[in-house]
Amino acid sequence: MKKLRDLTIIAGIYVLAFVVGCFACRGIDNVMLRYFIFDIAATIVTFVFSTILVNSSVYDAYWSLTPMIMSVWLFAEYKAFSVMQVVLLIAFNIWSVRLTANWVIVFTDFSYEDWRYRKFRDETHKLLWPIVNFWGIHMIPTLVVFAGMLPLFEAVKNPLGLFSIPGIAVMLAGVLLEFFADRHMHRFLRETKDKSVCRLGLWNYSRHPNYLGEITFWLGVYLAVLPYATAFWYYGAGFASVALLFNVVSIPLMEKRQLRRRPEYRQYCADTARLLLLPKRSAGGR
Numbered sequence: 001m002k003k004l005r006d007l008t009i010i011a012g013i014y015v016l017a018f019v020v021g022c023f024a025c026r027g028i029d030n031v032m033l034r035y036f037i038f039d040i041a042a043t044i045v046t047f048v049f050s051t052i053l054v055n056s057s058v059y060d061a062y063w064s065l066t067p068m069i070m071s072v073w074l075f076a077e078y079k080a081f082s083v084m085q086v087v088l089l090i091a092f093n094i095w096s097v098r099l100t101a102n103w104v105i106v107f108t109d110f111s112y113e114d115w116r117y118r119k120f121r122d123e124t125h126k127l128l129w130p131i132v133n134f135w136g137i138h139m140i141p142t143l144v145v146f147a148g149m150l151p152l153f154e155a156v157k158n159p160l161g162l163f164s165i166p167g168i169a170v171m172l173a174g175v176l177l178e179f180f181a182d183r184h185m186h187r188f189l190r191e192t193k194d195k196s197v198c199r200l201g202l203w204n205y206s207r208h209p210n211y212l213g214e215i216t217f218w219l220g221v222y223l224a225v226l227p228y229a230t231a232f233w234y235y236g237a238g239f240a241s242v243a244l245l246f247n248v249v250s251i252p253l254m255e256k257r258q259l260r261r262r263p264e265y266r267q268y269c270a271d272t273a274r275l276l277l278l279p280k281r282s283a284g285g286r
Contacts, residue, residue, distance in 0.1 A: 002110075006107075014046070014066075021037075021045075024038065031077075031153065032150075032153050035070055047134055051133065059137060059138050064100045068096035074152060078156035080157075084159065085160055088160065095171065095174070116253055117133075119253075120137070140245075144238070144242055147238035148221060150238050151224065151226070158228045158229070164225070167223030174213045177213030181203065197264045197268045202277065205272065206273050206275060207275070208254070211251060215246060218243075246275075
């Protein structure tokens with residue numbers, strides 16, 4: 001009941017955030033700017049409530065759910081319903097629904113907060129914490145995801161065609177990577193109580209197959225639209241930002257934590273690829 005209650009509160013926060021975002025972007029003619037202002041305003045509202053509730057994980061589902069809201073709104077606004085546009089939209093929202101559902105499974109109630117947020121709060125001076133919380137936890141992920149969505153603003157202007165199929169296939173491959181990586185990790189955490197390292201499935205070939213799936217997905221979004229918008233090659237900045245964020249921030253944080261908590265992890269690092277799915281580097285793996 002606590003989980004249901006707290007999920008309902010978070011859903012209410014998101015609805016309010018979207019309403020505020022709609023008011024904030026009214027009257028803006030430039031389509032991309034309008035959606036950008038909507039996203040920024042909604043993020044600010046979410047930040048305010050995560051501060052009030054002293055739980056930055058209030059934001060966690062925002063960055064996967066909001067792209068679905070914006071993409072459906074964008075495609076409907078342009079009546080972008082050619083076969084390939086619809087396939088692209090469906091593939092994009094499979095990612096959104098899966099990632100949001102995975103968060104709902106992990107979330108317990110407001111006692112749950114991502115360990116990274118607690119770490120940042122504990123290690124940051126209380127006067128600086130609001131700045132770190134706003135930019136590092138809320139705004140930067142919003143900006144990165146919005147950058148990843150930029151190809152969609154071209155997709156709605158072009159009916160697309162067969163050249164989008166490889167990109168869409170890459171998107172779905174990324175979603176499948178994340179799905180199986182999360183499934184294997186959930187099984188490991190459910191069945192293993194000791195300090196061993198997860199080597200189930202994809203985790204036997206990559207230390208971060210979930211992050212590989214996320215990077216692969218955003219690469220696919222870019223590739224699906226690139227053949228029809230070659231003049232906008234810089235839309236790849238979104239995919240590059242996602243890859244940079246994981247490699248510079250998320251992976252190092254996770255690796256340091258695992259090295260502290262799991263004695264086997266150092267050997268796991270020695271014989272298992274950091275990100276790509278690759279054969280074992282030594283006989284140390286099982």
